[in-house]
Amino acid sequence: MPKSNLKKFRGSRTCGGGTHKNRRGAGSRGGRGNAGGCKHHFQREMMRGRAMGKNGFFKHNAREVEIVNVGDLDSMAVEGGRIDLGKKKVLGKGKLTRPVTVSAAGFSAVAREKIEEAGGEVVVS
Incomplete structure (x- = not known):
């Protein structure tokens, strides 16, 4: 059975990082979590199917x-x-x-x- 990393690096000052600052912090792995998904880890994220970005338009205050059309x-x-x-809007498709x-x-x-041409009246409520 192989030796676990815990025992392997017990007593070691740098845990296999050499004499330099290797293996210190998240910088050695290019950031934490999804960091760099659009930059230095882009290829990896694409292969995992997590390509980021936006596409299309988005209306913020759309309601x-x-x-109802005039023809109806x-x-x-x-x-x-x-x-x-009531709260509906009348559009001009069709004939009255x-x-x-x-x-x-x-x-x-x-x-x-079209409504006024047919002799009708428009009331905005």
Whole structure:
């Protein structure tokens, strides 16, 4: 059975580091943990499948907004031609064939134009 490192270096001043400062601290191994993953240990990290970096765009203050197109408003209109969409935004895709009053959180310029062309009314809530 081979001798353990603990016993092998017992009584040794440098534990196999020679007479210089070898084997002192993390500098001898190029840093601690994932240090140098993008620099001096890049090849090693790639082979282990841990290549670092970012790609693509990231919106920091993005919020999801529910949308409704102008083309859907015809089928949504109740008696009296009034539609309340709450916190949704109306976009301008499609055609509107009858006048409706639409209440929503926001309207695109094209949607506002199409609703008013059909004789309807836009109410921002």
